[in-house]
Amino acid sequence: MPNLATHLGDFQFANPLMNASGVYCYDQLQLDAMAASDAGTLTTKSATMASRLGNPEPRYAHLALGSINSMGLPNLGLPYYLDYALDFQNTHPTKPIFMSIAGLSHADNIAMAHMINDNEFNGLTELNLSCPNVPGKPQVAYDLEATATLLDDIFSFFSKPMGVKLPPYFDLAQFDEMAAILNRYPLIYVNSINSLGNGLWVNPDSDTVAIKPKGGFGGIGGDYAKPIALANVRAFAQRLKPEIQIIGTGGVKSGRDVYDLLLCGASLVQVGTALYEEGPEIFTRLNAELDQELTKKGLTELDSVIGQLKTLD
Known part of the structure; x- marks a missing residue:
C-alpha cells in the first residue's frame, strides 16, 4: 500500500486532502464532519472580524462542468473559529488545523493577525488575499504594492x-512579480488557486443570470478551473524558494486530479466544488483513487510524485 503521508514545514498529515475554505467549514457541525472524514486535515471558513450574513440568495449554482458562486464571505466571525x-x-x-482569515480592510487583517498571534493557537494561519465575491472589495493579491x-x-x-x-494569475510576468514578493517573507506555503473570479453563466430557460449577487458575476470552480490551477501550481513551484510549499486547489473530483496537482508541485490538495456536491464522504473515495494512481505507477510515497511533472523537451 502506498504511503499517502505528506507535510508542510514541520506539520505532518496522514494524506494530502482537505476542504477548500468556504466548503464544509461554516460552523461546528460542518467542521466536525470534516474532522471525522478521511481528509488529512481541514480549514475553517475565511473569517472576518465580525460575523457576516454574506450575499443574497441564490448565490451558488451547479453548472455542467462545475459551479458559480458569489457567497460574499458568510461566516461567524474570527472569535468563533478561534475558539x-x-x-x-x-x-x-x-x-x-488551518485557520483562514479574510479581512475587509488592511486594518482588519492586522487586527485579526494580532488576535491569532496572541493566544495558544498552534496550527497554520491562512491569509486569504483572493476573495472575489465581496461587492466593492477588490482582491488584494492583484495589487502587488498592497x-x-x-x-x-x-x-x-x-x-x-x-x-x-x-x-x-494568467501571465508569466505576474508569476515572476508575485513570487519575487512572496519570497521575501517567512511563509510556510501558498494556496493556489481561489476560484476564477467574476465569471458569468446564463440560465437558458429564463434568459437570466444563474445567481443573484453582483448582477450574476461570481467565482467559477470545478472542471473549468483545473487547467488554470495546474498552471498556477506549476508556475509557483518553479519560482518560490524551497521553504515555501504549495497547496493546490481547483477542479479536484478524482484521485487522478489530486495526482496531477501533486505532480505540478502541490504538497496538499484542497477540494471545493466536488466536496460541496458530494459531501465529506468524498475523501474516502479520493484517497482510494489516489492510492490506485500511485500503485499503477509503481510508486510507494507522495515524495515520488510531488513536483515530478515532465516536459516534452
Missing part, C-alpha cells in the same frame, strides 16, 4: 506559521 480551533487542537493533538505592504506589516510581529491564498 473552535483552540478546542480542536486539544482534542486532536496529532491533526493540525500585498507587499500588508505582508510587511503582518510579519513585523507575526511569529506563527502562515500561508497565503492566491487568486489565479
Whole structure:
C-alpha cells in the first residue's frame, strides 16, 4: 500500500486532502464532519472580524462542468473559529488545523493577525488575499504594492506559521512579480488557486443570470478551473524558494486530479466544488483513487510524485 503521508514545514498529515475554505467549514457541525472524514486535515471558513450574513440568495449554482458562486464571505466571525480551533487542537493533538482569515480592510487583517498571534493557537494561519465575491472589495493579491505592504506589516510581529491564498494569475510576468514578493517573507506555503473570479453563466430557460449577487458575476470552480490551477501550481513551484510549499486547489473530483496537482508541485490538495456536491464522504473515495494512481505507477510515497511533472523537451 502506498504511503499517502505528506507535510508542510514541520506539520505532518496522514494524506494530502482537505476542504477548500468556504466548503464544509461554516460552523461546528460542518467542521466536525470534516474532522471525522478521511481528509488529512481541514480549514475553517475565511473569517472576518465580525460575523457576516454574506450575499443574497441564490448565490451558488451547479453548472455542467462545475459551479458559480458569489457567497460574499458568510461566516461567524474570527472569535468563533478561534475558539473552535483552540478546542480542536486539544482534542486532536496529532491533526493540525488551518485557520483562514479574510479581512475587509488592511486594518482588519492586522487586527485579526494580532488576535491569532496572541493566544495558544498552534496550527497554520491562512491569509486569504483572493476573495472575489465581496461587492466593492477588490482582491488584494492583484495589487502587488498592497500585498507587499500588508505582508510587511503582518510579519513585523507575526511569529506563527502562515500561508497565503492566491487568486489565479494568467501571465508569466505576474508569476515572476508575485513570487519575487512572496519570497521575501517567512511563509510556510501558498494556496493556489481561489476560484476564477467574476465569471458569468446564463440560465437558458429564463434568459437570466444563474445567481443573484453582483448582477450574476461570481467565482467559477470545478472542471473549468483545473487547467488554470495546474498552471498556477506549476508556475509557483518553479519560482518560490524551497521553504515555501504549495497547496493546490481547483477542479479536484478524482484521485487522478489530486495526482496531477501533486505532480505540478502541490504538497496538499484542497477540494471545493466536488466536496460541496458530494459531501465529506468524498475523501474516502479520493484517497482510494489516489492510492490506485500511485500503485499503477509503481510508486510507494507522495515524495515520488510531488513536483515530478515532465516536459516534452
